[in-house]
Amino acid sequence: xxxxxxxxxxxxxxxxxxxxxxxxxxxxxxxxxxxxxxxxxxxxxxxxxxxxxxxxxxxxxxxxxxxxxxxxxxxxxxxxxxxxxxxxxxxxxxxxxxxxxxxxxxxxxxxxxxxxxxxxxxxxxxxxxxxxxxxxxxxxxxxxxxxxxxxxxxxxxxxxxxxxxxxxxxxxxxxxxxxxxxxxxxxxxxxxxxxxxxxxxxxxxxxxxxxxxxxxxxxxxxxxxxxxxxxxxxxxxxxxxxxxxxxxxxxxxxxxxxxxxxxxxxxxxxx
Numbered sequence: 001x002x003x004x005x006x007x008x009x010x011x012x013x014x015x016x017x018x019x020x021x022x023x024x025x026x027x028x029x030x031x032x033x034x035x036x037x038x039x040x041x042x043x044x045x046x047x048x049x050x051x052x053x054x055x056x057x058x059x060x061x062x063x064x065x066x067x068x069x070x071x072x073x074x075x076x077x078x079x080x081x082x083x084x085x086x087x088x089x090x091x092x093x094x095x096x097x098x099x100x101x102x103x104x105x106x107x108x109x110x111x112x113x114x115x116x117x118x119x120x121x122x123x124x125x126x127x128x129x130x131x132x133x134x135x136x137x138x139x140x141x142x143x144x145x146x147x148x149x150x151x152x153x154x155x156x157x158x159x160x161x162x163x164x165x166x167x168x169x170x171x172x173x174x175x176x177x178x179x180x181x182x183x184x185x186x187x188x189x190x191x192x193x194x195x196x197x198x199x200x201x202x203x204x205x206x207x208x209x210x211x212x213x214x215x216x217x218x219x220x221x222x223x224x225x226x227x228x229x230x231x232x233x234x235x236x237x238x239x240x241x242x243x244x245x246x247x248x249x250x251x252x253x254x255x256x257x258x259x260x261x262x263x264x265x266x267x268x269x270x271x
Contacts, residue, residue: 040090048082052102052122054148056158060253061243074150076120078105080235082263084126096128121149133192136170136180150192157256160239162188162213170221178221186213190241192255206241206255213239217249217261224266 057073084098102122124146132138143163150156165183173179190206217235224230237259244253 024238035116036225042088042091043088044086044088044267046082046086046265046267048080048084048263050080050082050261051077052080052262053077053260054120054122055258056148057254057256059255061267062252076105078102078120080122080261080263082265092132094130094132094140096126096130096140097197098126099267100124100126100146119149119165131185136168136172136178138168139166140168140184141165144188156193158192160188160190162186164213164215166215166239176223180219180221181217182219183216184214185211186215187211188213188239188241190255204251204253207243207245208241212241214235227268229267231263231267233261233263233265235259235261235263237261 029170054076055073056075059071080100082098082100084096086094086096088094096168100123104119104121124144126142126144128140128142130138130140141164143161145161146159148158150158164184164186166182168180168182170178170180187208187210189208192206193203215235217233217238219231219233221229221231238257240254240256242254244251244255
C-alpha cells in the first residue's frame with residue numbers, strides 16, 4: 001500500500017494562514033474581533049512527483065483445481081503523482097488529505113496467469129489526523145483506500161482499505177533544513193479478482209489475523225523561497241495478507257507486497 005504515511009511537515013507563517021478569533025459571552029460561543037482566543041489555521045497545499053517500484057508475490061495452495069491463481073511474483077515500476085492539502089491548527093493539530101495516481105506501466109517480466117501485454121496502474125486516497133507533541137515530534141493516525149490494476153486485459157484488480165498509527169520526528173540541519181523520520185503500523189483488508197478454469201472471474205477477500213503492514217521513511221526538507229518549500233523523501237512499505245476467503249470459506253494463501261517510493265514534493269508555506 002502506498003498511502004500509509006501522511007506526515008505533514010512543520011508549517012510556518014505565510015500566505016496560507018487564516019486567523020479566527022473566538023470568545024464566549026454568557027455561555028454562548030460567538031465570533032468576535034477580540035483576541036480572547038486565537039485559532040491560527042494553516043492551509044498547506046502540496047504536489048508530489050516520483051517513482052515507485054512494486055513487488056507483489058501471490059502464493060496459494062488450494063485444493064480446488066478450478067481456481068486459477070498460480071504462484072507468481074511480478075515487479076512493476078511506474079511514475080506517481082500526488083496531490084494533497086494539510087490543515088493545521090495553532091501549529092499543533094493537523095488533518096491531511098491526499099490522492100495519488102500512477103501512469104499505465106508494463107510488467108517488468110511476463111508472469112503466469114497474467115496477460116503478456118497487460119498493464120498495471122495504481123490509485124489511492126488517504127486521510128490522516130495528528131498532533132505535534134514537542135518540536136518535530138508528532139503522532140498521527142489515518143485511513144486509506146487504494147486499488148492496483150494487476151491485469152488490464154482480464155481486469156484483475158487488487159484493492160486495499162485499512163488504517164494505521166504512526167510517529168515521526170524532525171531534526172534541524174543548518175538554518176532552514178530538516179531531516180525527518182517516520183514509521184507506521186497498520187491493518188488492512190483487501191480483495192483480488194481471480195480467474196477460474198472456465199475463464200470466468202471471481203473476487204476473493206483478503207484478510208489478516210493481526211497487524212499486517214508497516215512503513216518507514218526518511219525525508220530531507222528545505223526552502224526554495226519564502227512561501228515554497230521542498231521535500232525529497234524515500235519510503236518503504238510492506239503489506240501481507242494471509243487469510244483468503246471465498247464464499248464464506250477460509251483458504252490458505254498469501255499476498256505480500258513491498259513498495260519503494262522516491263518522491264519530490266513542493267509545498268506552499270511549510271517548514
